[in-house]
Amino acid sequence: MSLLSAQGISKQYNGLSALSDVSFEVPPGQVRALIGPNGAGKTTLVGVLSGRIPPSSGSVRFAGQDVTTWPAHKRISQGMGYTFQITSIFADLSVRENVGLAARRHQKSAAVVDALVEEALLKTDLWGRVDDVAGTLSYGHQRLLEIAMGLAQKPKLLILDEPTQGLADGDVESFKRLIESLRGDVTILLIEHNMDVVMQLADFITVLEAGRVLFEGIPTDVKANALVRAAYLGGGDAET
Amino acid sequence: MTTDLKKSVILHAGVVLALFVLQFVLPAYHHGNMARIMVLASYAIGYNLLFGYTGLLSLGHALFFAAGLYGAGLAMSQFGLSAGPALVVGVVAGVVIGAVVGGLALRTEGVAFMIVTLMFAQAGYLTILYFGAYTRGDEGFVIEQAERVLLGADLSDPLMRYFAAFSLFCAAIFTCFLAVKSRFGRVLVAIRENEERASMLGYDVAKYKLGAVVLSAGLSALAGAGYALLFGYVGASFASVQYSIFPLLWVLLGGAGTVLGPLVGTVFMFYLIDLSSGLTTAYMLIAGVALVVLTVFAPHGVMGEVRRRMWRWLP
Amino acid sequence: MDFGPYLMLAIMEGALTAAVLALTASGLALVFGVMRVVNVAHGEFFMLGAVLAWWVSQLAGGSPVWGFLLALCVVPLLVGLLAAFVDMTILKRINYDPERTIVATIGILYILQQVTLMTYGPEARPVAPPFNARIALPWFEMSDGALQVYWPWGLSTTSYKLCVIGAACVVLLGLWALMTKTKLGLLMRATEQDREMALAFGIPVQRVYAIAFGLGAGLAALAAVLIVPIQQAHYLMGGDPLLLSFIVVIIGGLGSLPGAILAALLIGLSDGIISVFFSPTLAKIFATLLVAFVLVFRPNGLWGANNS
Numbered sequence: 124m125s126l127l128s129a130q131g132i133s134k135q136y137n138g139l140s141a142l143s144d145v146s147f148e149v150p151p152g153q154v155r156a157l158i159g160p161n162g163a164g165k166t167t168l169v170g171v172l173s174g175r176i177p178p179s180s181g182s183v184r185f186a187g188q189d190v191t192t193w194p195a196h197k198r199i200s201q202g203m204g205y206t207f208q209i210t211s212i213f214a215d216l217s218v219r220e221n222v223g224l225a226a227r228r229h230q231k232s233a234a235v236v237d238a239l240v241e242e243a244l245l246k247t248d249l250w251g252r253v254d255d256v257a258g259t260l261s262y263g264h265q266r267l268l269e270i271a272m273g274l275a276q277k278p279k280l281l282i283l284d285e286p287t288q289g290l291a292d293g294d295v296e297s298f299k300r301l302i303e304s305l306r307g308d309v310t311i312l313l314i315e316h317n318m319d320v321v322m323q324l325a326d327f328i329t330v331l332e333a334g335r336v337l338f339e340g341i342p343t344d345v346k347a348n349a350l351v352r353a354a355y356l357g358g359g360d361a362e363t
Numbered sequence: 364m365t366t367d368l369k370k371s372v373i374l375h376a377g378v379v380l381a382l383f384v385l386q387f388v389l390p391a392y393h394h395g396n397m398a399r400i401m402v403l404a405s406y407a408i409g410y411n412l413l414f415g416y417t418g419l420l421s422l423g424h425a426l427f428f429a430a431g432l433y434g435a436g437l438a439m440s441q442f443g444l445s446a447g448p449a450l451v452v453g454v455v456a457g458v459v460i461g462a463v464v465g466g467l468a469l470r471t472e473g474v475a476f477m478i479v480t481l482m483f484a485q486a487g488y489l490t491i492l493y494f495g496a497y498t499r500g501d502e503g504f505v506i507e508q509a510e511r512v513l514l515g516a517d518l519s520d521p522l523m524r525y526f527a528a529f530s531l532f533c534a535a536i537f538t539c540f541l542a543v544k545s546r547f548g549r550v551l552v553a554i555r556e557n558e559e560r561a562s563m564l565g566y567d568v569a570k571y572k573l574g575a576v577v578l579s580a581g582l583s584a585l586a587g588a589g590y591a592l593l594f595g596y597v598g599a600s601f602a603s604v605q606y607s608i609f610p611l612l613w614v615l616l617g618g619a620g621t622v623l624g625p626l627v628g629t630v631f632m633f634y635l636i637d638l639s640s641g642l643t644t645a646y647m648l649i650a651g652v653a654l655v656v657l658t659v660f661a662p663h664g665v666m667g668e669v670r671r672r673m674w675r676w677l678p
Numbered sequence: 679m680d681f682g683p684y685l686m687l688a689i690m691e692g693a694l695t696a697a698v699l700a701l702t703a704s705g706l707a708l709v710f711g712v713m714r715v716v717n718v719a720h721g722e723f724f725m726l727g728a729v730l731a732w733w734v735s736q737l738a739g740g741s742p743v744w745g746f747l748l749a750l751c752v753v754p755l756l757v758g759l760l761a762a763f764v765d766m767t768i769l770k771r772i773n774y775d776p777e778r779t780i781v782a783t784i785g786i787l788y789i790l791q792q793v794t795l796m797t798y799g800p801e802a803r804p805v806a807p808p809f810n811a812r813i814a815l816p817w818f819e820m821s822d823g824a825l826q827v828y829w830p831w832g833l834s835t836t837s838y839k840l841c842v843i844g845a846a847c848v849v850l851l852g853l854w855a856l857m858t859k860t861k862l863g864l865l866m867r868a869t870e871q872d873r874e875m876a877l878a879f880g881i882p883v884q885r886v887y888a889i890a891f892g893l894g895a896g897l898a899a900l901a902a903v904l905i906v907p908i909q910q911a912h913y914l915m916g917g918d919p920l921l922l923s924f925i926v927v928i929i930g931g932l933g934s935l936p937g938a939i940l941a942a943l944l945i946g947l948s949d950g951i952i953s954v955f956f957s958p959t960l961a962k963i964f965a966t967l968l969v970a971f972v973l974v975f976r977p978n979g980l981w982g983a984n985n986s
Contacts (some may be wrong), residue, residue, distance in 0.1 A: 173563075199565035207563070213556040224553050227546055228565045276565065420777050473972045474716055474776045478924070482970035485921070489963045555877050608784060615781070645795045651788025658781045659771050 124187070126151040126310050127280055132171055132181035133332075134164075141167045142334045145181070151279070154302065154311045156321045161330035165314050166208065167285055168331065172312075174198045184204050186279055200228065204278035206269045208285045208314075214258030218249060218268060220281075221257050225272035230347055243275040247301060263294035270301065280310045287317045299324060322346065330354070367676035368544075374677075375540060378623060386525040392673030394521055398528040400626075400633050402590050402633050403609075407617070407625030409582030410610035411533035412539060415619035416548060417575040423484030424479045426464065427580040427608045429602035430457040431587025433491065433498065438598035439506055441497060446513040457584020458577055465576030469569065481607065488602040504596025511592055524593050531589045532626075535582055539622050542578065543678050551575050554618075583610075583631060605647075612650055615657045618666030622678050627665050683817045683830040688951045690815070690835050694908075696946025697846035698901045700939050702919050704853060705897030707938040710927065712870045712890040715774050715778065718783040719764075720898055722790035726757050727899025728911040729798050732805050733745040743804035746907070749805075753903050754896040761895030764886040769891070770884060787916075807907030811837040842904045850939060857935065866890055895931035898923075921962075922949070925969045943944025 125148040144165045149155050159165050170176030172183055174195035182191040190198050193301040199205060213221050219240060226239040244250040247267045252260065257268060266286060272299050287295050295317070302311065302324050315321045321328065321342070328345045330337045331353045338345060345351055385397060396442050406428055413419050434456030438449040468479045492500045511518040542548045550571050553561040562568045591597050600606070609632075610625075617628025632653070640646035657664065663671060670677040706720050730753045735745030764786060767817050772778040813836060814829045857863035869876040869886045877883050898919070909915065930937030945965070952961040 175563075194567075196562045196565050196567050199563055205563050207560075211557060211560045211563075213553060213560065215556055216552070220549075224549065224561070225564050227549070231546075272564070420780075422780075456740045467970070470974050471977065475977060476778065477777070477780055478716070478928070479970045479973050482966045482973075486963050486966045486970070489959055489966065493957070493959045493963065611781065643796060644800070645792035647788045648792035649795070651790075651792060654785030655768060655782050655789070656785075658778050658785070659768060662778070 124149075125149055125184070126186060127172065127312070128184045129168075129172060129183075130167065130182045132183070133179045134167055134171060134176065135179045140334055142171070142178075145334070145336055146329070147329050147339065149280070149310060149312060151310050152307050153326045154306060154313065154324055156313045156315055156325035156328045157331065158315060158321055158328060159337070162242075163331040163335075164334040165331055166284065167334075169282060169312075169314055173282060180277075198324060199276075201320060202276075202279035204273035204281040204309075206266075206273055206274050206281075206283050206286060208288070210262070210265045210269055212257050212265055212268055212272070214256075216257055217253070218244070218255050218257050218260070219253045221268060222271050222275045226275040228276060239275045239277070243271040246274060246304065248297065249270040263290050266290065267294075267297070267301075270298075274305075274309075278309060280312060282312045282314075284314050285316060286313070287315065287320055295320065370674075370676055371540075371678050375536065375622065378626070379536065382529055382532070386522065386529070391521065394525060396633065396637070398521075398525045398593065400629050401528040401532040402586055402593060403633070404613070404626045404629040405532050405589070405612040406583050407610045407629050408535040408539050408622075408665060409579045409586060411614045411619060411625045412542065412551075412582065413575050413579035414614055415621070415624065416543060416555065417551040417572065419572065420477050420611070421468075421480040421579075422604075422611070423464070423480030423482070423487075423605050424579075424583055424610055425602050425604070425606035426480075426484040426487040427457045427461055427583035428587040428590075428606060429491065430460045430580075430591045431589075432585075432591045432597055432601050434584065435588035436504070436506060436540070436591040437497065439510055439591075440504060440597075446511055446518070446592050448478070450513070450585075450592060453588025453591070454581055454585050457587065458581045461577045461580025461584075462573070465573050465580070468500035468576075469572050469576065481604070484607050485604065488599060488604075488669030498597075500598065501599045503596060503673065506591060506597065508595065511595055513592065515603075519591055519595065527593055528589070533586065535586070536622060536626075538578075538582065540678065543622060547571070547574065553632045555620075608650070608654075612654055614658075614664070616653060616664050617660070618664030618668070618670070621664075621666040621670060624664055624666040631665075680830070685832055685834040685951070686815065686817065688840075688955075691945065692947035692950025693843055694839050694946075695950050697843040698905045699919070699922055699926060699946045700942035701846050701849060701901035701904070702898045703923040703930075703938045703942050704850065704935060705894035706923045707927045707930070707935050708853075708866075709891055709894035709898070712866050713774060713887050715769070715776055716783070717891070717894065718780055718920070719787040719790060720894070720923060721916030721918075722758050722787050723761060723895035723916075724802040724898040724902045724919045725794065725911075725913065725916035726760070726790060727753055727902030728805075728906040728909070728915060729794055729913070730756060730899070731903045731906050732803050732911040733798075740780065741877045743808040746805070746808040746903075747770075749903050750900075752767040755939070757899035758892035758896030762892035765888045766884075770887075770935040774887070791913060791916065798911075798913060800826055800913060802910040802912040804910045807836075807838045809837055809841075810903050810907075812838070828877070838907060842908075845904060849897075853897070854935075862889065923940045925965050928969050929972050 127149040130146050132145040132210065145168060157165050157168070165174060171178045174190070174193055182189060184190065185198060186202055215357055222240045222243050223236055226236045230236050230239065241250065242361070244253055247270055249264060249267055249271060252264070257265065260268060269284070270286065287298055299320060305311065313325065325342055327339070328342060329339045330345060330351050337354055338348050338351050340348070382401070386394065389397060410424050413421055431453035435449040435453035438444040438452040444452065464483050468476055468483065472481050491498050508519045513527065516523045518527055550561065550566050554568055554571060558568055587601070613628035613632050614625050615628070616626030616632055617626065635649055636646050639649045661668065666677065702724055706717065709715065709717050731749040734749040736751055738745035738748050768782055768786070769779060772782060811832050814834045816827045817830050817833060819826050819828060857867060864884050865881055868881060869883055873883060922945065926941040927938050930941030950963060
């Protein structure tokens with residue numbers, strides 16, 4: 124039984140087809156990567172899955188329910204966590220309040236919220252900065268903060284939109300360790316350009332190109348696939 | 364209770380206590396002024412909930428104040444209700460109008476939201492003028508002293524009036540303090556800071572904003588109804604643009620997004636205008652200069668600067 | 679007067695209102711289009727135009743013709759310079775942030791209004807028109823099977839009013855020429871399209887803004903100078919033009935100059951007609967609610983492009 128499933132998703136913008144008949148399934152507990160050259164439609168697809176963009180046609184099912192017509196906030200409240208491609212946090216609020224807001228969405232008790240905040244910040248190694256103002260953190264730490272906010276929601280599915288973009292190598296390693304520690308507890312959908320990260324972390328990869336699913340498979344198969352190589356090397360973008 | 368919360372409670376309790384004690388030491392002129400200030404500050408507190416905490420700048424709050432004012436006033440003069448029920452009518456009028464106007468206006472954002480709220484308030488003002496037969500338009504009408512009796516107390520008596528204004532103010536400040544510390548209030552701040560992020564944390568932002576508008580409208584209407592009962596005069600000028608600009612000015616000056624800011628701003632501005640209207644008929648010049656200076660040089664206002672530089676725990 | 683001539687009169691008056699409104703509103707539309715800010719003090723620049731026109735005509739002494747001509751040349755320039763000054767000192771400092779600009783311009787509204795009250799006083803004072811010949815207008819009637827022309831008493835306009843309508847058309851044409859055919863117009867349109875790109879291309883955006891703001895205020899002042907011989911100069915006369923300009927610009931579509939002009943025609947004519955047959959208060963209620971509902975349900979106005 125898939126946690127997340129998309130059926131026949133299409134999206135047109137003024138005659139331009141961003142997505143054509145995309146279907147895929149994410150079983151619970153998997154670390155799934157979504158890759159593809161620039162303009163393949165990854166961000167659009169994630170927008171449709173999270174509810175930020177309405178599809179032109181097709182359906183989305185999450186945790187056993189048809190969420191196609193649900194607004195984003197409703198899907199999030201049902202257990203979808205989401206981090207933005209360009210970090211979006213509450214810059215003028217403290218780190219504690221940022222994560223607290225995320226946790227408070229589904230928890231009434233202040234004590235439980237405090238515990239969740241501590242847990243999420245320990246996991247992302249930000250507990251030492253708990254009372255800092257979020258906007259004063261380094262870029263890498265802000266991205267981790269956003270993931271901490273995702274974790275504090277205790278999501279069933281965590282959607283990470285290009286989480287390693289702009290991170291220094293050390294931060295990328297921390298990120299990889301963090302995802303490893305979550306494996307099995309949280310289902311993760313990762314949109315990534317960093318092939319290193321994808322190959323090491325993903326259980327299964329979906330490759331998009333020009334709005335369609337080009338290929339799906341385990342990392343070694345994806346790496347070997349001729350179509351995928353053509354898509355990336357023949358006019359696509361660089362690998363990192 | 365955390366130390367920060369303790370400090371907040373002590374500060375606010377202190378202010379409330381000071382206001383209570385003032386009624387016994389103030390000379391008559393200032394006595395009446397403070398009563399008026401406390402009612403208007405309650406209006407400002409209502410405005411601040413929407414502007415300072417949620418980040419929505421309304422230019423039409425006079426509509427809600429007037430809803431309370433006319434709701435209570437007309438209930439007494441046209442329908443013969445006594446003070447207590449009239450107060451309730453005023454607040455209900457404000458809440459209902461707040462829900463309707465909010466539902467429509469919240470479909471817009473930023474500058475459009477400001478203009479839409481301004482337009483609805485203007486339409487309200489013009490409607491009051493249009494139905495002058497009942498409302499007496501600009502001239503307004505007086506509520507007889509004999510009718511302004513609440514719970515056995517004659518509200519035109521200075522001491523009773525001060526105490527009633529004080530109670531109203533306490534209700535407003537208490538509501539604000541609670542709201543701000545609650546989950547609801549924190550979400551409003553999150554919406555102000557980064558609405559999209561708040562939505563993507565699972566919060567139904569539209570519902571929260573409407574809730575903020577309705578609460579703000581209700582408090583403003585309570586102040587309006589209180590004003591009618593305590594000062595016995597209902598007139599269209601309270602529904603004009605000026606009375607939408609005043610709370611903005613008071614809150615900006617005192618500190619948007621702080622609980623005590625509205626009181627500070629109202630006191631200061633009231634006396635500033637009071638002094639200058641003794642000198643010239645063009646006293647609104649002060650308001651104009653204050654608005655420009657504040658928005659250019661001190662957008663955080665008095666209590667806002669206090670919070671930034673000294674007392675970070677100030678709610 | 680019968681209904682026909684009465685309607686004709688209403689249309690004539692409406693055309694006058696529309697002409698002046700089109701001028702005033704184009705100033706507001708220009709400022710919003712180029713600078714993306716709403717100038718709430720726009721009505722006060724209008725009022726200043728009228729008040730300064732009175733002052734200048736007093737200086738010119740006797741002849742109403744010379745006084746008026748002098749005012750027509752000098753006053754819009756003065757008001758424009760004042761506005762440019764306001765832009766460079768205040769609006770630039772708050773970086774044209776839309777919400778802060780509205781608050782600041784509300785402050786400027788009160789400053790201009792109250793200073794006028796303190797210096798000019800609360801009275802309304804007239805300015806003599808340079809010429810004012812009454813022109814009777816004909817009306818038609820079926821009589822004895824043939825179309826008869828007659829001049830109903832009361833159906834008239836003045837040479838001055840016709841001139842105002844003509845002058846407004848000329849100025850608007852000039853504005854269109856400025857925006858589409860001159861370098862300044864090109865700079866303004868470029869800044870309107872994409873401020874960042876304009877900066878990158880070395881366009882002096884700050885100066886363009888100051889000029890646009892000054893020009894917008896100047897247009898309002900010009901409209902006021904034209905209308906002041908018909909109305910009178912009063913320190914509170916800025917309120918109605920502000921509201922009407924708002925209505926026109928929003929219905930025409932924020933930032934669209936042709937839309938604003940079309941809307942001005944619509945509003946001016948209907949305002950004239952409605953006010954003749956219905957209560958002016960009711961007409962105003964209708965107008966304000968119309969603005970609100972257009973913004974809520976049709977945010978791009980009826981003609982506006984997809985502006986943010």
